[in-house]
Amino acid sequence: MAQPKAYLNTQFLQSRDARALRILAEYLEPLSRFQRQRVQDTIVFMGSARLRSREDAEARLAEAERVGAGVEAARVALELSQYYEAARELARRLTEWSKGLADEERRFVICTGGGPGIMEAANRGASEAKGQNVGLTISIPQEEFDNPYVSRELHVHFHYFFMRKFWFVYLAKAVVFFPGGFGTLDELFEIMTLIQTRKMRKRIPIILYGSKYWSDVINFDALVGYGTIGPDDVKLFHRIDSLDEAYAIITRELIKHSIDSPGPTL
DSSP states (O other): OOOOOGGGOHHHHTSGGGHHHHHHHHHHHHHHHHHHHTBOOEEEEEOOTTOOOHHHHHHHHHHHHHHTSSHHHHHHHHHHHHHHHHHHHHHHHHHHHHHTSSOSSBOSEEEEOSSSTHHHHHHHHHHHTTOOEEEEEEOOSSOOOOOTTSOGGGEEEESOHHHHHHHHHHHEEEEEEOSOOHHHHHHHHHHHHHHHTTSSOSOOOEEEEOHHHHHHHOOHHHHHHTTSSOGGGGGSSEEEOOHHHHHHHHHHHHHHHTTTSOOOOO
16 A cells, blocks of 8 residues: 655644644745735734623623623623724724725735634724735634634634744734733733844834723833833833824834835745
């Protein structure tokens, strides 16, 4: 009986010995998609998968009040739904702005982690503006979530977190962080480290949306006070609460630093 060729041998490809091939595949397969779709620059939205739309949060609060249980948690969820709606609207406005640029390439495409919450909101806003958008999902033990707003041809599924994060950063020309948990914080500090150490030299605006949340969660002033970061390091990002301000900063910075710069050499 003839043995399968190595590249058709599923048992080998899924083995420990072929790990390098699987890692390389998570570079080459997304690369081929982005080339086909002519995606070279993205605006990345990060934030919690647990935040809900205002409509969903209102319905859950009404149900909690009806049954008399979980009311306080539902009220908090309703308050946090403002960030879902802000991400949705900001992504919609940025997509419309990008589509109006005099460029045949798909510039400044909205990109998220492809999940629920803030990710769904940003993909939804881009979709409502009839724009292509990217979802970079990851295999985790939780039940799979189908974000219906991600462009199907730009929905890329990863096994390795570090390859997924590579694609977040490599194409990014701006990053917006909404309130989030461990994953959002991990992504924030990795990007800030790349900028601080000049491993990432491109000029990209970093937005921390929801100044109270970020001030409560991360005491940047304490880091400066202890001398573990420099005073100028807190100038690497913008803490804001206004959609108009976020839109103005991102578009201004993209026009100044990215419009005439080629995207990455894919």
